[in-house]
Structure formats: C-alpha cells, structure tokens
Amino acid sequence: MTKNKHNLNHILSVILSISFGILFAVFTLGKFVYGDDRKNFQDIGGINVIDFSVIHSVIGFLTFYLLYEFCFWVFRKEWKNRIKHIAALFGTVCAAMLLSIIFSVITLQIFTAPDNLHNHFFHITTIRGIMASVVVFLSTLYISTINRNQQTLLENQRLVAENIRNRYEALKNQLNPHFLFNSLNTLDGLMDFDIDKAHAYLQNLSSTFRYTMQNKEITTLKDELQFVECYAYLMKIRYGDKLNIEYAIDEKYNLYLVMPVTLQLLIENAIKHNVVNSKYPLIIRIETTENETIKVSNIIQPKNDVEAGEGIGLANLVERYNLLFGMSVVITKDSIFAVEIPLINKL
Numbered sequence: 001m002t003k004n005k006h007n008l009n010h011i012l013s014v015i016l017s018i019s020f021g022i023l024f025a026v027f028t029l030g031k032f033v034y035g036d037d038r039k040n041f042q043d044i045g046g047i048n049v050i051d052f053s054v055i056h057s058v059i060g061f062l063t064f065y066l067l068y069e070f071c072f073w074v075f076r077k078e079w080k081n082r083i084k085h086i087a088a089l090f091g092t093v094c095a096a097m098l099l100s101i102i103f104s105v106i107t108l109q110i111f112t113a114p115d116n117l118h119n120h121f122f123h124i125t126t127i128r129g130i131m132a133s134v135v136v137f138l139s140t141l142y143i144s145t146i147n148r149n150q151q152t153l154l155e156n157q158r159l160v161a162e163n164i165r166n167r168y169e170a171l172k173n174q175l176n177p178h179f180l181f182n183s184l185n186t187l188d189g190l191m192d193f194d195i196d197k198a199h200a201y202l203q204n205l206s207s208t209f210r211y212t213m214q215n216k217e218i219t220t221l222k223d224e225l226q227f228v229e230c231y232a233y234l235m236k237i238r239y240g241d242k243l244n245i246e247y248a249i250d251e252k253y254n255l256y257l258v259m260p261v262t263l264q265l266l267i268e269n270a271i272k273h274n275v276v277n278s279k280y281p282l283i284i285r286i287e288t289t290e291n292e293t294i295k296v297s298n299i300i301q302p303k304n305d306v307e308a309g310e311g312i313g314l315a316n317l318v319e320r321y322n323l324l325f326g327m328s329v330v331i332t333k334d335s336i337f338a339v340e341i342p343l344i345n346k347l
Contacts, residue, residue, distance in 0.1 A: 012143075013068035020064050020135060059103045063129065066099060067092050067136040075144050089137050096129035157323065180209075186238055201237055204230040212261060217324075221294065221343060222254040228263045228286070235271065242276050248287035249294075256343035258294065259320060265313045266296040266339050275301040292345065293330070297338035314339070 190198035330340040
C-alpha cells in the first residue's frame with residue numbers, strides 16, 4: 001500500500017509520540033521521585049533527580065518519535081505482510097536498544113554520573129526501550145489493519161456502486177429498444193387518422209429519450225416531473241382512459257433532488273404488474289409528503305402472468321439510494337402498493 005492509503009505519516013508519528021511520551025514521562029517521573037530509582041540517586045552528588053527525570057522524559061518523546069518513523073517507513077513498503085511485520089518488530093527492538101545506549105551515554109555524560117550508576121541506568125533504559133518498541137509495533141500494526149480494512153470497505157463500496165450503475169445503464173439499454181418499438185407502432189397508428197396528435201406524440205417521445213440518454217446522477221424533482229409528464233402522455237395515448245395519473249405536488253419541493261428516471265420506473269412497474277383495462281382502470285398517484293419524500297402508489301390489480309424480470313429495476317433503485325446517499329426507499333404493500341422515494345435537499 002502507498003503512504004496515502006496507510007495514512008502513516010509524520011503528523012501521526014508526532015501525535016502518537018506525544019501521547020505515549022506523556023505516559024512514559026509520568027511513569028519515569030514517578031519512578032525517580034517515589035520509587036527505587038530515587039534511592040539510587042539521592043546519595044550521589046551533582047545529580048538533581050527532577051532535572052534528570054525531565055531529561056529522561058524528553059528522551060522518551062524522542063525515542064517514540066524515531067521508532068514510529070522507522071516503523072511507519074517499514075509498513076509503507078510494498079513487501080509481503082510477514083516480511084514487513086518481522087522487519088518492523090526486530091527493527092524497532094534493535095533501534096530501541098541502540099537509542100537507549102546512545103541516550104544513556106549522553107545523559108550520563110551531561111550529569112557526570114559515577115561509574116557505579118552506569119550499569120543500573122543502562123539496564124533501566126534498555127528495558128524501557130524494548131517496551132517502547134513493542135508498543136510502537138503493536139500500535140502501528142493496529143492502525144495499519146484499521147486503515148487496510150477501511151480501504152477494503154471503501155473499495156468494495158466503490159465496486160458495488162459501479163456494479164449498480166452498470167446494471168442501471170444495462171436496464172435502460174434493455175428498456176429503450178422495447179419501449180421505442182412500441183412507441184413507433186403507436187406513432188404509426190396515429191399518423192393514419194390524427195396528424196396533430198401524432199406530432200405531439202413524437203415531440204413527447206423525443207423529450208423522453210433525450211432525458212433518458214443524459215448522464216446525470218441526480219436531477220431536480222421539477223425536471224423529473226416534466227419528464228414523467230412526457231412519458232405519461234405516451235402511455236395515455238396507448239391506454240386511453242384505462243390509465244390515469246394523478247399529481248399532488250407541493251411546489252416547495254421542486255428544487256429538491258432525485259435520481260433520474262426514478263418516477264418513470266415506478267410508473268412503468270405499476271403498468272407492467274397490474275391489470276389495465278376498461279373494467280379495471282389503473283390509477284397511479286404521485287404525491288409529495290411532509291416527510292420530504294415523493295410517493296407513487298396504486299391499487300393492486302395483479303396480472304395472472306407477470307413478465308420476467310419483475311422487481312429488478314426497483315431493487316436496483318433501492319440499492320442505489322442506500323449506497324450512494326445512505327437513504328432508504330420505503331415500500332409498502334397491502335391493498336395499495338406504494339413506494340416512497342426520499343427527496344434530497346442537499347448533497
């Protein structure tokens with residue numbers, strides 16, 4: 001993985017170094033002031049215990065920072081995980097021991113400590129250095145695992161979104177030829193007895209296809225309703241009084257957003273899955289609600305033979321709203337089949 005994907009950078013190493021360094025400083029200061037280390041130092045002249053513990057704490061900050069920089073560098077490498085983990089663990093342990101020796105020598109030289117204190121101090125700093133290296137390795141491993149899981153999740157979501165988008169486009173491509181074939185047959189029939197109506201039908205057909213061919217992911221409710229009116233005109237020519245579409249739209253929602261072709265899909269599903277004849281005319285109602293949704297409903301008049309592929313378009317719509325906007329499409333089915341689509345106020 002790359003540095004950006006891991007997010008293992010200098011800022012994070014500073015934050016972690018400060019966090020663990022504070023704990024290290026509190027522990028060190030407590031040991032020197034209240035623990036056995038105070039007893040070892042109190043009778044040795046020339047060494048101020050508080051100054052010594054403060055210097056030792058600063059060394060702790062620096063040790064954590066250098067260890068994190070090394071460990072982050074290893075984890076950013078494009079190596080196999082096993083090699084990366086071994087290199088990071090042993091590298092930080094070795095680095096911690098080396099830093100402990102260097103800082104111990106420098107510190108003892110600054111305070112001109114006697115020789116009998118050196119071994120004791122080396123022992124303490126080495127143990128704490130190893131402990132610091134283990135903390136650095138485990139915390140880096142944990143952060144790296146979280147980042148990797150997040151990247152995997154985001155990649156999976158991207159792939160799912162792409163898959164849904166492709167299915168949506170494929171669905172449109174499958175519907176367009178079928179819809180065009182029926183529309184041309186209707187247009188051909190109109191031209192034999194009503195040229196003006198045929199002209200209006202052709203204009204609405206042109207507007208319908210122009211809208212479906214656009215590549216927008218989102219559109220205003222006003223534009224979607226204008227498209228639906230064009231589509232509804234075509235269906236009314238085909239079904240006559242056997243099909244009625246009622247509207248109850250609050251204009252305050254006109255600039256709210258919906259996915260294109262959403263309402264048309266619901267109208268098409270209603271026509272596809274319900275009886276539409278003189279005895280049982282199909283009434284489809286489109287209305288906005290106070291819950292900032294737009295609702296499409298109809299009385300259920302089930303056909304005996306439902307066309308293959310039912311529900312694919314609606315399931316795709318539900319997935320897209322959930323994945324892309326984190327919003328739920330509410331479907332209710334009793335004597336009335338209703339679908340509520342969330343209206344999006346702001347992206």
